[in-house]
Amino acid sequence: MDHNVGRRFSPDNEELINYYLRLKLLGLHEVVDDMIAEVDFFKHEPWDLPALSAIKGNDQVWYFIYKLDRYPNGTQVKRKTRTGYWKVTSKDRIVLNRDSTKEIGIKKILTYYIGGVFEGVKTNWIIHEYHPTAPDFPNPGPYVICRLKEKADEKADEDEVK
Numbered sequence: 001m002d003h004n005v006g007r008r009f010s011p012d013n014e015e016l017i018n019y020y021l022r023l024k025l026l027g028l029h030e031v032v033d034d035m036i037a038e039v040d041f042f043k044h045e046p047w048d049l050p051a052l053s054a055i056k057g058n059d060q061v062w063y064f065i066y067k068l069d070r071y072p073n074g075t076q077v078k079r080k081t082r083t084g085y086w087k088v089t090s091k092d093r094i095v096l097n098r099d100s101t102k103e104i105g106i107k108k109i110l111t112y113y114i115g116g117v118f119e120g121v122k123t124n125w126i127i128h129e130y131h132p133t134a135p136d137f138p139n140p141g142p143y144v145i146c147r148l149k150e151k152a153d154e155k156a157d158e159d160e161v162k
Contacts, residue, residue, distance in 0.1 A: 017105040041066035046125035067142040084114040
């Protein structure tokens with residue numbers, strides 16, 4: 001009997017940072033890896049990533065953990081793929097714990113562009129990337145956690161309404 005019928009994996013921002021990312025940083029990989037796959041995120045195109053997700057289903061949202069790779073002489077993160085790049089498209093947003101009194105992380109929103117930096121074409125692929133910031137976090141290190149999704153094509157949605 002399948003005990004997961006009717007269940008969805010839909011952690012909120014606080015759960016992603018305070019539970020899953022914290023466990024990963026504590027070295028409890030087996031607890032996390034059943035739910036959220038660790039991948040070399042920027043070695044894959046966004047449309048190939050859903051197949052690598054730990055949880056298969058009809059939801060159009062996928063979760064991943066990955067290590068950030070920075071350029072040797074700076075703090076900038078390498079976010080280039082074979083056919084394009086991920087661009088930060090919003091200000092960092094603070095993530096608070098449940099009682100809203102303590103910052104536990106930040107959320108960055110990134111959009112995928114096909115092509116080079118100057119001629120890139122925006123796609124519907126976005127990620128919400130979560131970084132731990134709480135001082136009591138175990139060894140923040142290079143790991144981050146993300147929520148990947150493909151936004152609905154707005155033009156296609158408009159055509160259906162007409």
